[in-house]
Amino acid sequence: MTSWDPARYLRFGDERTRPACELASRIALVAPRSVIDLGCGPGNSTQVLRQRWPNARVCGLDSSPEMIIAAQQAYPDQEWLLANIVGWAPDVPHDVLFSNAALQWVDNHIILARHLFNQVAPGGALAFQIPSGAYSALRSFIHDIAQDKAWGSRMDGPRAALTMEEPNVYYDALAPLATSVDIWETEYFHVMESPASIVEWISSTGLRPFLAALDSAKEKQRFVAFLTERVTAAYVTRSDGRVLFPFKRIFVIAYS
Numbered sequence: 001m002t003s004w005d006p007a008r009y010l011r012f013g014d015e016r017t018r019p020a021c022e023l024a025s026r027i028a029l030v031a032p033r034s035v036i037d038l039g040c041g042p043g044n045s046t047q048v049l050r051q052r053w054p055n056a057r058v059c060g061l062d063s064s065p066e067m068i069i070a071a072q073q074a075y076p077d078q079e080w081l082l083a084n085i086v087g088w089a090p091d092v093p094h095d096v097l098f099s100n101a102a103l104q105w106v107d108n109h110i111i112l113a114r115h116l117f118n119q120v121a122p123g124g125a126l127a128f129q130i131p132s133g134a135y136s137a138l139r140s141f142i143h144d145i146a147q148d149k150a151w152g153s154r155m156d157g158p159r160a161a162l163t164m165e166e167p168n169v170y171y172d173a174l175a176p177l178a179t180s181v182d183i184w185e186t187e188y189f190h191v192m193e194s195p196a197s198i199v200e201w202i203s204s205t206g207l208r209p210f211l212a213a214l215d216s217a218k219e220k221q222r223f224v225a226f227l228t229e230r231v232t233a234a235y236v237t238r239s240d241g242r243v244l245f246p247f248k249r250i251f252v253i254a255y256s
């Protein structure tokens, strides 16, 4: 697992936190007592949960030491747990299991989602958001560039690092267990300063495993240069000089 850079991740903090706000606002629970943010990153999504339910016990969990340190530094009065979502089994069920933009990093997260649902207290909810499978041309550009023979087999791991399924798949996995499932997609159109900003956005998330697999700074620069060229050609500059970056996300809430 490559390391995360919390400061770079938060460069687009408002845009990355907005789906967490929209997901939390849709969870139809008035006063849950225990809430956990799985894959909490630097704590941005955890703050959304604290604001939504100020009287709940809210904990953030992440497997990245860099992210947990950043969260602890920014919010020292809160509870943070350095742990892997896979294999996380609380002593007592939680009222809300929440995850914003994290489960796509876990292999077999359909099985994981069912496992997590079993950790939800009666009357509680599992709520998560992940990017949609075909979230933009950007992902296909990265995968195309990864085909370049120059990288050899080093791209095999990065290609498999992220998995995203269609809404039907999440519904079929959770509906047999849940009393009800609320599931929807939203497409955001992020206003970016330039095509290079889109590359910067993805450099701290989906592009990270690809760059980490390359040995030299020269190779990483070459990969980024190819991507910038493709992005510049594909994303049209608007009349004010900015660029719209379409980004579709899936939201799922399963109630126990």
Ligand SMILES: C[S@@+](CC[C@H](N)C(=O)[O-])C[C@H]1O[C@@H](n2cnc3c(N)ncnc32)[C@H](O)[C@@H]1O
Binding pocket: 004, 016, 017, 020, 038, 039, 040, 041, 042, 043, 044, 045, 061, 062, 063, 064, 067, 083, 084, 085, 086, 099, 100, 101, 102, 105, 106, 205
């Ligand atoms: C894109 S960030 C999302 C951060 C935050 N939840 C937000 O809303 O912006 C994904 C986070 O998931 C964490 N993560 C990925 N796989 C994980 C796992 N198996 N266990 C725990 N955390 C994981 C990463 O370390 C990273 O901090």
